[in-house]
Amino acid sequence: MIKVLDHGFVDLVDSMPKICDGLPPSMTRPGDQRIVDAARVSIAGEDVRPTSDDEKLIRYLIKNQHGTPLEKVVFEFDCKMPIFVARQWIRHRIGSFNEMSARYGKLPDDFYIPSIERLLMGGQAKLNKQGSAEAPFGEALAAQFAKSIALHSESSYRLYEGLLGNGVARELARVVLPVNIYTRWFWTVNLRALFNFLGLRLHEHAQWESRQYAEAVLQLAAPLAPYAFKAWRETL
Numbered sequence: 001m002i003k004v005l006d007h008g009f010v011d012l013v014d015s016m017p018k019i020c021d022g023l024p025p026s027m028t029r030p031g032d033q034r035i036v037d038a039a040r041v042s043i044a045g046e047d048v049r050p051t052s053d054d055e056k057l058i059r060y061l062i063k064n065q066h067g068t069p070l071e072k073v074v075f076e077f078d079c080k081m082p083i084f085v086a087r088q089w090i091r092h093r094i095g096s097f098n099e100m101s102a103r104y105g106k107l108p109d110d111f112y113i114p115s116i117e118r119l120l121m122g123g124q125a126k127l128n129k130q131g132s133a134e135a136p137f138g139e140a141l142a143a144q145f146a147k148s149i150a151l152h153s154e155s156s157y158r159l160y161e162g163l164l165g166n167g168v169a170r171e172l173a174r175v176v177l178p179v180n181i182y183t184r185w186f187w188t189v190n191l192r193a194l195f196n197f198l199g200l201r202l203h204e205h206a207q208w209e210s211r212q213y214a215e216a217v218l219q220l221a222a223p224l225a226p227y228a229f230k231a232w233r234e235t236l
């Protein structure tokens with residue numbers, strides 16, 4: 001499990017193929033093996049394979065966008081992230097999500113409070129209108145902002161609990177909660193869609209908080225198919 005932000009995490013809970021017991025996945029390369037097996041089935045009997053070498057075959061597939069063998073490698077992640085990160089993440093339609101329900105259960109009082117360092121690089125960017133840049137305020141003000149965000153989060157949670165305590169349904173009481181509250185889901189994704197996700201969410205144009213999750217996903221997934229990840233990096 002990799003911790004992300006102040007209360008979040010990403011954990012790789014399952015994969016297809018499975019990680020073999022005893023040996024590190026980077027040695028057994030089960031994902032790479034699955035990719036070449038799938039690719040060789042599709043070209044069996046034809047002399048179109050550029051090379052019999054696994055690494056070269058994988059590089060050939062990825063460079064030439066022969067994506068379906070990559071779909072044979074599947075990951076299951078357990079992730080906890082603030083709702084504003086989840087909003088961006090769930091736009092990735094090729095994959096499957098099962099999220100905790102704030103209708104069935106009460107949300108825990110975990111809120112993302114940006115660090116002072118994050119706030120100091122969290123001024124409104126002028127060129128990239130979606131992005132952050134060096135802040136026009138200093139450390140003292142950043143500390144005050146962090147405190148205000150925490151106080152605001154606590155106060156919204158008190159209101160939430162008050163509504164619940166007075167019989168308001170969970171599905172309705174949650175409307176007072178801000179998007180920095182954490183949610184949690186299981187995410188099933190194949191390697192082809194994962195590369196698409198990583199290409200977009202590791203990019204410097206992606207929001208910093210989402211990039212932290214993409215970095216954790218990358219760290220957990222890459223050892224399963226090191227040749228594929230190397231070849232994918234070469235395409236960036």
Ligand SMILES: Cc1cc2nc3c(=O)[nH]c(=O)nc-3n(C[C@H](O)[C@H](O)[C@H](O)COP(=O)(O)OP(=O)(O)OC[C@H]3O[C@@H](n4cnc5c(N)ncnc54)[C@H](O)[C@@H]3O)c2cc1C
Nearest residue numbers: 088091092093094095130193196197200201203205206207
């Ligand atoms: C930096 C950044 C800024 C963004 N800003 C905005 C924004 O301002 N507003 C906004 O609405 N979104 C925004 N997005 C979300 C973005 O538009 C995509 O919805 C998101 O990145 C998912 O990408 P995707 O469609 O490639 O992924 P997936 O949905 O996982 O799809 C993977 C691939 O499958 C194929 N595919 C999937 N569905 C279809 C389909 N219906 N038809 C054809 N092909 C399909 C495509 O090849 C696609 O690349 C932003 C994303 C990023 C990274």
